[in-house]
Structure formats: C-alpha cells, structure tokens
Amino acid sequence: MSRVMGILGDFKLLHLINISETRLGKLGYTAGVPSDLLDRYDNVLESIASLVRELEIKGPVPPLEKAPIPDRDIFYMEETLADIENQVSGCLVRGREAAKELAKTEELISRLSMLGPADIDFTRLSRLCFVYCTFGVLPADNMPRLEESLSDIHHSLVTISRNKDRFVLAAFCLNEDRDVLERALKSAFFKEIDIPSGLKGTVSEVIEGLKKELPALETKAAQAREEKEAFKKRFQKALLLMREKAFMARLLLKAQSKFGKIDHTYLVTGWLPIEIFPRLKDAIMKATRGRAIVESVDPEDVREVREGIVKIPILFNNPLLIRPFEKLTSLYGTPSYREVEPTVFLALSFVLLFGMMFGDVGHGLVLFIVGLYVFRRLYRYMDYGIILMECGVSSMVFGVLYGSIFGVEDIIPAIWLHPMKDINRFMMFSVYIGVGMISMGFILNIINMIRTRNFQEFLSAGGVVGALLYWLLAGLGIRYVMAGPPAPVEIMAAKAVSSVLLLVMIVERPVRVILRRRRERGKGKSPQAEQGIGSMVIESIIEALDSIIRFLANTVSFVRVAAFALTHAALFAGVFAIADMVAQGSGRGAGYWLTLVGGNIVIILLEGMVVSIQIIRLEYFEFFSKFFRGGGRPFQPLVKQEEVR
C-alpha cells in the first residue's frame, strides 16, 4: 500500500473520491489514518523545524523528484535526523552558552556604567557592617516624597546621575532600618540595579576587567557561529528536502482517510485524466508485483455519478498563455463535466477587447514591461504578469492600428483608423464584435445542449430557433448598414421567417407539455397539477418578446467598446490640454513634462482598471450568460505543491 501511495504522490494528478461518501464507506469499510505513523512524522517535522530555526536556514525549497513511501521513509528520516542532531547539538549548545555569557557581561557593563559617575569602590562597600546599601533608578517626581518618607530614619540618598525624568541613586541606611528603606523605595517605584556580590575594586576597574573578558567571549561566540555556518551549509539541502518529504508523506497518510479497506485489501478510487491511466496502471502493477487490480470505469457506468451523489471534477488544462484566465472563469463558476470549457474563448475575447479599448503603443509597452517584471520577479502573481503582458501586446497592436504612441497621433500613421476621427465606423465595428461574440455564445450553447443531451431546450429562445432569429435580425441590420435598406422581397422573406421562428418559440413549450401529459396518460399515470396551457402560451409570448429585446440590448451593449476607446483618446486630449496650460505659465520645463508623465500614469491606472471591469462585465453578462451553466466541481489533485509547503 505504501508503495502505491508513493506512486500516487508521484503522479499528482489524482482527485480522490472520499470513500465515506459512497455506499461502501457508509457500510464502514474505510481505511482511516494511521495515527502512530502520523505522530512520528509530526515529531520529525518538529525536530526539522527546530534545526532549521537554530541553524537559521533559509532559501529556496528544492523540488521533490520522487514522492515518499510513508511507512518506509520514516525510518530513514528518523535515523538521518538523529545523526544530524548528534553532530549539530554540541555546536548549538556552545553557541547558545557563548551568546548568553556575552549578553550577560555586556548587560552587567551597561548596568555598572550607570554607577560610573560615582566610581564606587565595591571592596569598601563589602566591608560595611552596620550600613545597608542599594543602587537603583527612581522617577524624578517621586524624590521629594521619598526623602520625606525616610525622614524618621538615618539615611542617605546619594544622586549618582540624573536626567529629566529619573535619578540613579545610591540609598544608604542602618541595617536595623533596612525594612523601612526597602518599603519606602518599593512604594516610590525605585527599580533596583542588580549588582552581583563579590565584586572587587571601583566601578571603573570592574568595568575595565569585564571589558577585557569581552574579546575572549566574542571569539568564542564567533567560533560557535562559524561552526554553525559550516553545519548550515552542510545540512541545508538535506534538511529542506527532508522537510518537503515529511510534509508530502503526512499528506499521503492523511489521504488514507478517503480510502476504503476490507481486511487487508485497500480500495483507492479517484478521478484522473484518461491519458495517464495506462502509465499509472503499469506503475502500480509493477510496484505490487501484480497483486493489485487497477480498473478504469466510464463515469456513465458509475451509479453514484448517475444519481448525482458524486460529481465528476473538472481539470482545467489550458496552455500557459491561456491558463491565467482560468481564474476569471472560476469566478463565474466551474463548468460541469459535459459543458464546453470556455476559458479559451474568454482569453481571446478579453485580450482583443482590451486592445481595442486601450489601444496605444506606449501604454501597451508600459503594461508589457510591468507584466514582465511581475512574471519574472513576483512568482506568486505570475498569472497576473502573463495577463498584463498579453493585454500590453494587444494594446500595442491596436496602438499601431490607431497610430497612437502615448496619445501622440502624428508620429506613426494610423494603419486602420483614428478612433476620435472615425467614430461611427468604430462603433459599427464594436457592434459587429458584439454580434460575433453573442453568436459564439449561441453556438456554444447548442453544443452544450447536444453534449448534455438537453434537446428539449433546442427550439427555445436560447437554442437553435433563438439563434436563427438573432442571426436573421443581425443580418438585416448589417445589410442595412453596409448596402442600404433591404429590398421589399427581402423584407417579406425576413418577416415570414421571423414569424415562423417566433411562433415556434412561443408554442414549443406548450406543445412539449401537451405531448408529455399525453405520454403520461398513456402510461396510466395521472398528470401532475401544473400550469394551464393558456397561461403557458401567454408566458411563452412574453418570454419570446423579452428574448428579442435582450438580443438587441446585448448587442448594443458592445458599443461601450468604442465608447471606452474614445474615452481613452479623450483623456489624452485632457492631459495634453492641462500640460499646455502649465507650459503657458512656466514654459515647457519640468512642470509640462511632469504633467504629461503624471497624466499618463493616471490614464494607465484608472482607465486600465475601468476597461478591465467593463470587459469582465461584457464577458459575464453578454457572453457567458448565453451558454455557461456552471455547477461543476473543481479538480483537486492529491498533492498540491502549495499544500506541501
């Protein structure tokens, strides 16, 4: 079993099914977690953590080449760790003691330095037989009360030094009045300076003596540090690797709670991409010397899947440049198993729309450079770096098409158009893009209907009939814009076809219901109490009209692509106008250029953010809403790299 777990760890791409959620699990045939072994791994991890901390090991974590075999590797880890601890512990103890001794001496020197101005002779003080003496710090405001409170006993408060809010004092009294002095000092918030007994000579002599000891102590501490450094270099990789292995082993052990077990036989069930199944099977058969049964089952044959108890998890499998957009798809939902995975469409349309709305060579270049920096330096945000780079390239391409570099439109010629000068054409193009995206939405919805065998919606507003009606209306619109008003024959034909399509949309649901009721009656079932046919027809009419309005609104919504491109150009005009005003006042000096730079930064940040939000809105509401149902379950591999760490 342990070897099999190692193989599963190596393959990584396995989404375990929790056996306790299945019938077998409900009967109690679950494997459970081997708590003894888990405790041993916990101890190992604790020891490694302590060593890593003490040796001050930092740095990149080496990648694991092979997953551990938990119940075999623990022996190796414990033995190796004990060996390292044996070698290192002496050095660590010596280092700790040296550091402690050094700190203690330095602290004593600093305490004694407070008494420095009086240069007290400790030898003479130690000879005092009838007088008690103590040193400490007193809040300055408490001095008058302290003096008065000691007025009934023989005492002396000698000020050694003072600053604005505290005194360093030496307090003397007769031995018989020691209690009174101590009570008074305590209540006056006197903080005693702890002086070790047995000191000989004056304060300066003692400090001198202690300072002479310092180099030896420092050398000792330095030696211990060097020794520690050598151990650090020697064991760094081994300890970090062992920590990774122990984490991974722990994860694999914990995963056993999802396994099934009958006597000495384990049952491991899970989802994995079909193409890696043969390799996994071979590896397991080899490791167990044929004493395993590895079977693949079509999801359709699994009763739990059919009954909806178990959902097939979805593994996003997109190329590197598309992968970052998976996050945007996931924000909307996880596609179900048979649905089209829409990330690739989202990625392409996102980049295209961003370029159109934010087209400028300079700004695109800035975005690309920022993205490249994020991609190379900030590993955690690599995905955002890729998105920024792609959007940057798209902006640059459209910048060339618009002939715009940092808003200046006379450096390079516009290959296609200037958005501000050709507004109508640009708006029409935006609408064409909208027609294209909505049409793609219809096509994907029809594909989803076929894949999920949901044929009953085929003739609805979201199905083939709705799509045909939309294309008919869109075609008429495009025909009108490009070649003028349609001929009467064309209008007649369009009216006839659209009437038929509308009629189908209206009657398809009532007809379906009537047919179903008939079928049920034929089988002897009494039909369920539900809506009457009349109200159903009225509802269908309203739905059909609503769909037509929605088609129109969805398409017009894409005009915003042009609107934001115009806003982008208008903001440039604003920035140049402000810079010119500055230049009129103080010439084309630093103020002018600062305004231009500041303005461009504001445009990149503000406009960049607004454009992104608008594109996401278009993607979600106008595109995804046509075909994407979601409700799927994300694929969770047995071992995620971040979980291991």
Added chain:
Amino acid sequence: MLRAALKYSYLNAKTRTMHARRLKPSDWHILETTKDPPAFLRYLSATSYAPWVSRLLSARQEGNEQFERFVFAALFDDYRKIIRSIPDNDALGLVRALAARFEAENLKIVLRALFSGLKKSQVSHLLYPLDQKLSRLPFDSLWRQDSLGDAVKLLAETAYGPMLRHALSQVDAQGRLFPVEMAIDIVFFRQINSAVHGVRSRRDRTSVVEVVNSYVDVVNICHVARIRFVYGLSAEEALNYSYPGGSLTIKGLHSLAKAKDLQALIKLLPLGIRLAAEGAEDIPGLRMALEEWLLRRMRRAFLGYPFHLGVQVAHLLEKEIEVRSLVRLFQAKATQYQRPQAELVPGILLKSGDSVGGEGVVQAG
C-alpha cells in the same frame, strides 16, 4: 471683565442650566423610600436622568453593574457639553484632565484583566462608556495585547508610559498589580495638577485651584486613611502612594500617614477639614463628611463673580459626587443593605434651602 463675560456667558448659562437639573432633596427622599431597584429606576426615569435610565429599562438590565455604566453616562454627557463650548485650550486641557479620572479607571480594569487572563467580555460591564472626546487611549489595541508587559509597551508614548515602566518592575518583584494601579492614579493626579497650573487667566486659575485642591485633598486624605487602616501598609508607603497636588504639604501628608488610628488622623487635619470630619467613626463616615465639606466649598464657586472656569469644574465634580451617591443608594437597595441615607448620600444634597448652595445659586447666572 468684558472679555471674560464674552468668553463665559454662553458656557455659564449652559453649565448653570445643567446644574439646576441636579436631583432635589425631595427626589433623594423619594428615592430613599422606594421599596426595590425597579421602583428606584422608575422614579429616576422621571428626573433629569430619564434618557439614560429609560435606556437601561428598555434594555431590561437592572443589575447593579449596568446601572453604574448607564448613570455615569449622564455625567459624561455633561463633560461633552462643556468640552464642546469651552473657550480656551488651557481650560479644555483641565476639563479633559478631569475626565481622565475615568479613563484611568478603565485602564486599570483593562490591565487587571490582562494580568488575570480575563477576556474583554468578562469585564466590559465594569468599563465607563467613554468616547474619543473623553479618552484617546488605544483601548482596542490594548485588548489585543497578550501580557501586561506588552500593554505597557503600547502605552509607552502616552502620559502613563514612563511611570508604568517603573511600576512594572515592582509588579514583577511583588507579584501583584497594586503598583501599576497606584502609578496610574499618580499620573492622573499629576496631569490634573499640571493642567490646573497651566490655566493662563489668573482669575480662572484662582477659582479652579480652590475647587481642585479641595477635591484632591479629600481624595488624598481618604486614600491615605484607607492605605494605612484598611490595607495596613506602613507610613512611608502611604506617603509615597499619596497623590500629588492639593493644598496638603508632603510633610502634612506624612504626619497623617504616621497617625496610629483614624481619630488621630482626623485630629491632624487642617482646621476647616477637621471641623467637618470630626465625629466620623470609620472611613466611609470620613469620606461622607469630607464629600459634604467639598460640596460646600464647590458651591461657593456659583456665588459672586460668575465668569470663571471654577463654575464648570465645580459642576462636574459635584455631578460626579451626585452620581456616585446615586450608585451607592441603588446598590444599597439592590443588596437590601440597611443603612440610613445620610451614610450613603452627603447631607447637603438632602437638605433644602441650604445657605451656601440651594436654588439661589441658579439665579446667580
């Protein structure tokens, strides 16, 4: 004088209106005769305390602890009203310093909770309801600290910081929080003292010094007596733990601290205070007698020339005594503690037509 009149006319009218709303002897009489806490609260809800008591009644919280919180809110409301209309920064500093008494009490509760490992929810009923106008200490951050040491570090930049650092070493040595509590009180009285001497106008300062010194003397005498005869600490400790400020000298306080019993202590008091305190048999009796003496002194601020800060300070301190008396009376009702009202409420509040205060004071404004 014209300047002072311009400065104080509005504030004076406002303060005297607030002062006129204090409980009348007849109110105290009825409150004393109520049979239980609900009846007490019902009557109180028909007085100037109505807004706060109705809130308490609607929240159905009739416990002693909640009563104290709600009724003190009335005092804080007066503080806020005066702070809003106060003309000078130095005068504002003094009023804020007076309010710091409650901030200091809250700070002690927080530190006590941290010291004993209690959670905020366990002691929140004990905290005075102060807002940003009355306290600027970072209480929310204090509650997030793990230990007393961390809390003291957080307070390092506040007025309490240096003294608390010294007190912390005593907490470590003595294993109790007492030094920290003393340190907080001492800092508070130092703040009051410096705020009083920071008042620039001579007339304001004279009137304020008289009221505040009397207040500090009363607190100090009761404090020394309690430390000596209740806690049993030595004379030198009692002196060092006494509060700065007031008219009593350090020598005078030391001689009080050295008194062997309460009667000896009373005999050592300055003449005016001694006459008021004579006859007190225990510390609550002494406190009641001194509060009465203090109230008489404070009511003098409302007579004669009206445009000075002493009026506001006297009103706030008198209101505090009224609120504390109310709390004592309510607690006596709640615990069925059978003591005559005169032992719970200063006599001057119970008598009508008093020669020094009385209703005539209101007309003076």
